[in-house]
Amino acid sequence: MVDSYRPKDLKDALRIRGEYGSTPLAGGTDLMVRYQSWAGTLPLFTNSVMFVGHLHELKYIKKIENSLEVGGTATLSMVADHPDTPRVLRDAVLSIAAPALRNNATLTGNICNASPAGDSVCALYALDALIRLEKNGSSRELPVVEFITGPGRTLLGKDELVTAITIPLKNSSIDNFTKVGTRRANALSKLSFTGIADYKNGRIDSIALTFGAVGPTVVRSVELEKKLLGLSRAELKAGKESILSDYSTVIVPIDDQRSTAVYRKKVALNLLDKFINEVADYE
Amino acid sequence: MKEIKFVLNGKEVSVKADPLKRLLDVLREDKKMTGVKEGCGEGECGACAVLKDGVLVNSCMIPLGAAEGSEIITPEGIRDTEKGKCIIDAFGTAGAVQCGFCTPGMMMATDALLTQNKKPSVDEIREALSGNLCRCTGYDLIVKGVQIASERGKDLW
Numbered sequence: 027m028v029d030s031y032r033p034k035d036l037k038d039a040l041r042i043r044g045e046y047g048s049t050p051l052a053g054g055t056d057l058m059v060r061y062q063s064w065a066g067t068l069p070l071f072t073n074s075v076m077f078v079g080h081l082h083e084l085k086y087i088k089k090i091e092n093s094l095e096v097g098g099t100a101t102l103s104m105v106a107d108h109p110d111t112p113r114v115l116r117d118a119v120l121s122i123a124a125p126a127l128r129n130n131a132t133l134t135g136n137i138c139n140a141s142p143a144g145d146s147v148c149a150l151y152a153l154d155a156l157i158r159l160e161k162n163g164s165s166r167e168l169p170v171v172e173f174i175t176g177p178g179r180t181l182l183g184k185d186e187l188v189t190a191i192t193i194p195l196k197n198s199s200i201d202n203f204t205k206v207g208t209r210r211a212n213a214l215s216k217l218s219f220t221g222i223a224d225y226k227n228g229r230i231d232s233i234a235l236t237f238g239a240v241g242p243t244v245v246r247s248v249e250l251e252k253k254l255l256g257l258s259r260a261e262l263k264a265g266k267e268s269i270l271s272d273y274s275t276v277i278v279p280i281d282d283q284r285s286t287a288v289y290r291k292k293v294a295l296n297l298l299d300k301f302i303n304e305v306a307d308y309e
Numbered sequence: 310m311k312e313i314k315f316v317l318n319g320k321e322v323s324v325k326a327d328p329l330k331r332l333l334d335v336l337r338e339d340k341k342m343t344g345v346k347e348g349c350g351e352g353e354c355g356a357c358a359v360l361k362d363g364v365l366v367n368s369c370m371i372p373l374g375a376a377e378g379s380e381i382i383t384p385e386g387i388r389d390t391e392k393g394k395c396i397i398d399a400f401g402t403a404g405a406v407q408c409g410f411c412t413p414g415m416m417m418a419t420d421a422l423l424t425q426n427k428k429p430s431v432d433e434i435r436e437a438l439s440g441n442l443c444r445c446t447g448y449d450l451i452v453k454g455v456q457i458a459s460e461r462g463k464d465l466w
Binding site: 027028030032051053054055058059062065066068069071075077079080103123124125126127129130210211212 | 327328329330331334338347350351352353355358361364365366367369370371372374375377378379418421436437439440441442
């Protein structure tokens with residue numbers, strides 16, 4: 027049996043986090059499964075728990091200039107329902123579980139769970155999202171790509187809480203999120219893909235390509251994306267085979283209970299192939 | 310152990326329990342609300358669905374401490390209301406109940422859907438029920454049941 031705390035506001039939560047290093051529990055949809063025990067018995071938490079889901083100060087989503095700011099306890103349903111949510115993120119969020127779970131689970135939780143198969147994470151990597159971490163007296167903001175360091179591992183300090191996720195809003199003309207799972211609802215990803223691209227004067231001006239569940243974290247290669255910047259439609263089409271071969275070196279999945287390395291790699295490259303065609307044929 | 314208050318089916322209640330005890334267990338054991346079922350215990354089957362502050366959630370994933378001060382509605386809380394009777398009758402007409410284990414969760418999901426959307430399409434019904442598993446696999450009849458509830462209950466939601 028472990029202690030649990032219910033802070034009255036964010037300030038109180040930061041104090042408790044600093045003092046006891048308690049595990050923050052917002053929706054609980056990952057934590058309650060991870061520490062699940064027999065029916066009728068208490069979950070087997072190993073660290074003290076701090077309930078944060080009720081903190082209304084963090085339960086918001088708002089557009090601020092050219093960014094969408096998602097509060098630390100905003101639920102996945104709130105993200106899916108907001109009119110300014112980028113389409114790839116909405117599609118990713120709606121591919122997670124089912125309504126009852128999305129009503130409770132938070133975007134912060136999906137990031138902090140740091141699973142390479144986290145569907146929102148695949149989209150957030152492509153959207154250049156930032157995460158804000160606060161502790162008593164200071165705060166810092168870093169890219170979600172840097173925040174997640176490995177399966178289940180993040181840079182969240184023992185005294186820090188996630189207070190917001192900021193998503194820059196760039197009207198990209200071509201975007202796609204695809205999840206491959208066993209069934210539509212309630213399935214974890216075998217793999218996922220996000221592609222976002224835009225042209226300026228007939229040449230690729232921005233492109234982001236991310237792959238979920240094919241490595242220890244979601245995969246995004248800024249170096250390979252740089253090679254695509256400035257290409258015309260014809261050049262992109264002509265260079266497709268070499269792009270696919272470049273990406274086959276960074277997509278290094280494993281076999282596990284949900285899929286095999288061979289299947290994951292093949293399908294990830296097929297989705298990339300399809301997206302490149304979509305970009306090359308745009309307009 | 311802590312004394313935790315919340316509103317259960319319209320009445321303020323107080324439970325003395327560990328705040329990490331699952332709401333599901335509090336409802337079934339402390340409050341004898343056995344309409345809430347445990348299926349998978351990991352948020353995938355919807356048998357334990359309740360309304361928390363008006364939205365559909367899985368009570369197996371909510372520690373009691375996270376429900377403090379909130380309004381919880383279980384199948385017992387809608388069973389005898391006009392809406393509840395409408396859903397029960399509609400499910401009966403459609404033959405939507407086989408073993409019945411998933412039915413309370415299906416009813417909660419139906420009520421949550423019709424509250425948001427009085428005239429849902431078949432696709433919208435399937436999406437709204439996508440977190441509720443029926444091991445008897447009688448899905449088509451359950452979807453039909455929701456359609457009948459939506460038609461008969463158009464003045465209720």
